[in-house]
Amino acid sequence: MSEPLFLCATTRLxxxxxxxVPGGLAVWRTRPALTLGQWLATLADEAQLTGIAELxxxxxAFAEKLLWEKVIAASLxxxxxxxxxxxxxxxxxxxxxxxQVWNIQPAESALSDEARLFIGWQAEFDKRCRAAGWIDAAGxxxxxxxxxxxxxxxxxxxxxxxxxxxxxxxxxxxLAALQGRGVSLENGQKTTVNRSTEDGxxxxxxxxxxxxxxxxxxxxxxxxxxxxQLRAKPAARLGIVAPDLAxxxxxxxxxxxxxxxxxxxxxxxxxxxxxxxxxxxxxxxxLPLIRVALDLLALGGSRAKLxxxxxxxxxxxxxxxxxxxxxxxxxxxxxxxxxxxxYFTTLPALIRLAGRLADDEPPLCPQxxxxxxxxxxxxxxxxxxxxxxQWAGVFRQCLxxxxxxxxxxxxxxxxxARLAFAEVLDGFGRFDGLLGALAFTEAVHRLSQLCRQxxxxxxxxxxxxxxxxxxxxxxxxxxxxLWVMGMNDDLxxxxxxxxPLLPAEALRAAGAAHASAEVELDFARRxxxxxxxxxxxxxxxxGQADGNRVLRPSPLIAGIPASSEPAGAFSSLARQLxxxxxxxxxxxxxxxxxxxxxxxxxxxxxxxxxxxAICPAWAYYQFRLGGEAMDExxxxxxxxxxxxxxxxALEAFWTAVRSSAALAGLGEAGRRQAIAESVDQxxxxxxxxxxxxxxxxxxxLEAARLARLLDVxxxxxxxxxxxxxxxxxxxxxxxxxxxxKVKMVVDRIDQLADGRQVIIDYKTGASIDTKNWAxxxxxxxxxxxxxxxxxxxxxxxxxxxxxxxKPAFAGVADEKDILPGVQGIGDDKQKIFDPAEFPxxxxxxxxxxxxxxxxxxxxxxxxxxxxxxxxxxxxxxxxLPLLRLPERRRLLAMALQPADD
Numbered sequence: 001m002s003e004p005l006f007l008c009a010t011t012r013l014x015x016x017x018x019x020x021v022p023g024g025l026a027v028w029r030t031r032p033a034l035t036l037g038q039w040l041a042t043l044a045d046e047a048q049l050t051g052i053a054e055l056x057x058x059x060x061a062f063a064e065k066l067l068w069e070k071v072i073a074a075s076l077x078x079x080x081x082x083x084x085x086x087x088x089x090x091x092x093x094x095x096x097x098x099x100q101v102w103n104i105q106p107a108e109s110a111l112s113d114e115a116r117l118f119i120g121w122q123a124e125f126d127k128r129c130r131a132a133g134w135i136d137a138a139g140x141x142x143x144x145x146x147x148x149x150x151x152x153x154x155x156x157x158x159x160x161x162x163x164x165x166x167x168x169x170x171x172x173x174x175l176a177a178l179q180g181r182g183v184s185l186e187n188g189q190k191t192t193v194n195r196s197t198e199d200g201x202x203x204x205x206x207x208x209x210x211x212x213x214x215x216x217x218x219x220x221x222x223x224x225x226x227x228x229q230l231r232a233k234p235a236a237r238l239g240i241v242a243p244d245l246a247x248x249x250x251x252x253x254x255x256x257x258x259x260x261x262x263x264x265x266x267x268x269x270x271x272x273x274x275x276x277x278x279x280x281x282x283x284x285x286x287l288p289l290i291r292v293a294l295d296l297l298a299l300g301g302s303r304a305k306l307x308x309x310x311x312x313x314x315x316x317x318x319x320x321x322x323x324x325x326x327x328x329x330x331x332x333x334x335x336x337x338x339x340x341x342x343y344f345t346t347l348p349a350l351i352r353l354a355g356r357l358a359d360d361e362p363p364l365c366p367q368x369x370x371x372x373x374x375x376x377x378x379x380x381x382x383x384x385x386x387x388x389x390q391w392a393g394v395f396r397q398c399l400x401x402x403x404x405x406x407x408x409x410x411x412x413x414x415x416x417a418r419l420a421f422a423e424v425l426d427g428f429g430r431f432d433g434l435l436g437a438l439a440f441t442e443a444v445h446r447l448s449q450l451c452r453q454x455x456x457x458x459x460x461x462x463x464x465x466x467x468x469x470x471x472x473x474x475x476x477x478x479x480x481x482l483w484v485m486g487m488n489d490d491l492x493x494x495x496x497x498x499x500p501l502l503p504a505e506a507l508r509a510a511g512a513a514h515a516s517a518e519v520e521l522d523f524a525r526r527x528x529x530x531x532x533x534x535x536x537x538x539x540x541x542x543g544q545a546d547g548n549r550v551l552r553p554s555p556l557i558a559g560i561p562a563s564s565e566p567a568g569a570f571s572s573l574a575r576q577l578x579x580x581x582x583x584x585x586x587x588x589x590x591x592x593x594x595x596x597x598x599x600x601x602x603x604x605x606x607x608x609x610x611x612x613a614i615c616p617a618w619a620y621y622q623f624r625l626g627g628e629a630m631d632e633x634x635x636x637x638x639x640x641x642x643x644x645x646x647x648x649a650l651e652a653f654w655t656a657v658r659s660s661a662a663l664a665g666l667g668e669a670g671r672r673q674a675i676a677e678s679v680d681q682x683x684x685x686x687x688x689x690x691x692x693x694x695x696x697x698x699x700x701l702e703a704a705r706l707a708r709l710l711d712v713x714x715x716x717x718x719x720x721x722x723x724x725x726x727x728x729x730x731x732x733x734x735x736x737x738x739x740x741k742v743k744m745v746v747d748r749i750d751q752l753a754d755g756r757q758v759i760i761d762y763k764t765g766a767s768i769d770t771k772n773w774a775x776x777x778x779x780x781x782x783x784x785x786x787x788x789x790x791x792x793x794x795x796x797x798x799x800x801x802x803x804x805x806k807p808a809f810a811g812v813a814d815e816k817d818i819l820p821g822v823q824g825i826g827d828d829k830q831k832i833f834d835p836a837e838f839p840x841x842x843x844x845x846x847x848x849x850x851x852x853x854x855x856x857x858x859x860x861x862x863x864x865x866x867x868x869x870x871x872x873x874x875x876x877x878x879x880l881p882l883l884r885l886p887e888r889r890r891l892l893a894m895a896l897q898p899a900d901d
């Protein structure tokens with residue numbers, strides 16, 4: 001007798017049944033197993049080929065959403081740009097499917113405004129489908145069921161229905177039609193477990209629940225369990241089920257890799273077959289090779305300015321042009337891009353920048369630039385609007401000109417992804433009638449949407465021992481052991497999400513999917529009963545906390561006994577290497593670097609001594625080895641640029657107004673005029689230095705900000721009691737400390753009537769620290785360097801807090817009343833220097849000289865340890881990753897851990 005047809009609830013179950021090998025047979029017939037949708041699709045093909053019926057063209061999910069978008073946009077007319085048309089189309093498509101699959105026909109009196117609007121859309125949708133000869137997926141299934149009821153098609157003698165947790169009315173109608181045609185139907189499901197047996201072992205099966213500290217601990221317990229199971233029984237078939245598989249996928253995948261395949265950490269082993277497989281694929285658009293292709297098309301076809309970060313990501317991506325051969329040149333161009341181009345820029349601007357750099361040095365990446373120019377030429381030569389099918393050919397030409405998919409051999413997964421992308425391009429012409437003629441950028445946007453909808457799963461060879469599944473994909477599958485994770489009450493049962501375009505009462509009455517809490521609870525109970533029977537041993541786990549949020553277990557596992565054993569743990573690769581390092585590896589102290597050699601140039605100026613005082617390793621990595629962070633593009637001006645403008649505006653003002661007497665003589669109108677001229681000069685200098693032109697409106701706003709800031713600050717300057725002359729602005733100075741040359745620039749030097757000088761450093765940030773001047777390690781050394789080692793006539797060193805809110809001077813002086821708010825040494829209100837240790841100005845200068853020499857001596861001797869008093873002081877460290885602070889915290893925690901732990 002021929003084997004019955006298996007109609008399966010999921011694609012994975014159908015694949016599993018087709019792949020089963022009958023015991024003792026060398027040759028066998030593959031089991032006929034299809035999903036219900038796949039089988040009905042074969043009937044639709046039969047109907048067309050044999051002439052049973054003229055069926056309309058079936059719309060796939062993407063095409064259906066496009067049609068809904070057009071229907072909804074047409075109904076909203078001028079107001080369409082104010083709405084999320086794509087989101088509304090997704091809801092409308094779901095509502096349309098629900099109404100057909102669950103036979104939802106709400107009464108007219110029960111319709112909300114949204115439901116009435118949807119009924120109008122639905123009528124227009126059906127009208128357009130009839131006119132074009134289209135039909136949606138649910139409608140096609142209804143039509144095929146009607147043909148079965150009418151006696152058409154040659155049907156199997158027997159059908160086994162398996163893996164369904166519940167049947168929709170449309171599925172029940174199909175089963176009834178099959179029985180009416182004499183088909184023998186068999187339920188392939190196991191007998192549902194009796195609820196009275198859920199609170200313990202079920203017919204000799206072991207059940208347990210396990211509380212874990214959080215999701216990370218839960219994932220670690222799952223990985224440890226999987227490793228232990230395979231060690232005990234290498235041929236075991238294991239299942240891991242998670243309601244929120246997308247939320248835990250990455251961390252669970254990393255831990256399984258660490259526990260089961262530590263040797264495959266090498267990059268060249270990324271695609272080696274693992275012993276586990278995830279049912280959840282990734283969107284085609286998220287794969288690196290396809291993302292690069294879409295980025296190339298998006299950037300090449302856009303005439304508008306785009307975020308600089310998008311060009312940076314493209315330069316650093318492989319998969320196009322000479323990505324391997326010119327990797328270094330691309331990285332250098334990326335540095336120049338961040339430094340020289342504005343936040344919003346264009347691809348031609350990037351090409352021009354590369355051309356300017358080529359005048360000063362060998363070309364950075366000539367093949368890359370030629371590829372971009374070729375792509376721009378192809379894109380620029382295309383008509384303004386084309387049909388999707390025509391754009392597919394243009395896109396291929398653009399990618400070919402850009403050298404996609406690159407200059408290296410593709411891996412197996414990349415080759416499969418490229419084939420999948422080619423299929424998407426081949427099918428792009430299917431949407432000619434729906435989308436009509438499109439501009440280049442809109443066509444790229446639609447292609448990206450299509451790639452985001454296409455789920456890619458690399459081909460899996462053989463049958464991995466571990467299957468990681470969502471609750472739906474686990475239907476009908478059996479395992480030797482099963483772990484169900486994420487059993488928290490906020491995830492299981494899942495929260496209801498009724499469709500907003502259909503009446504909630506009608507959805508609940510029909511028992512439609514996700515309609516209510518009662519529907520979701522019933523569904524979860526069915527799945528739970530099925531999972532209890534899916535393996536001889538089943539573990540249900542849940543997390544007790546998510547950050548500061550306390551979590552609770554699902555009520556469905558309340559009757560399952562708690563595990564008496566703690567959650568398992570495995571030794572990760574990092575821990576194994578650390579253990580080896582403690583015994584078999586030679587340990588070297590790296591806190592001492594080579595001393596500064598004779599003639600060695602050490603850059604950094606006062607910042608070198610500042611970094612050495614805060615953390616010696618910072619000074620070594622950044623200023624002796626030359627490590628530095630790349631610029632991060634920002635829209636408009638970043639805080640550093642705004643501070644630079646303030647410095648330049650003040651420099652321009654005091655260059656013109658040289659003294660307190662000249663400031664007082666300006667008067668109100670004259671001061672405002674001088675401020676306006678200084679601000680304008682500062683903005684001009686800034687634009688020349690940065691080789692950019694600020695937008696007119698932005699420039700106007702920035703000028704107003706600077707003018708207001710200077711006006712507020714000059715009111716503070718006008719309150720100074722002692723007259724002064726401005727000797728210098730942005731004064732360069734150089735001093736040698738412990739044979740290390742330190743260059744610096746002082747913002748301003750004032751001279752008092754008695755010839756003594758005041759050193760001023762502008763600060764535009766709210767946080768200013770002067771207490772460190774009395775410490776052993778001076779972390780703000782610039783002013784002390786000048787006062788102690790450059791100029792002997794200094795009477796005060798101060799920061800000028802140029803702020804709109806509470807502007808003031810902050811620092812220390814030889815005596816009080818030199819500057820408003822600045823106390824003198826020995827004054828009772830002076831809080832920086834202890835009078836017992838620093839009785840006079842000479843003691844302060846002596847302290848600064850000694851401490852600065854001590855810190856410079858550390859630099860010269862090569863002291864480079866990761867030592868600091870406060871991690872917050874590393875805020876401006878550009879080489880923070882090299883300090884390996886997480887490793888330091890881990891070592892400190894291990895050192896503080898009690899010995900018995």
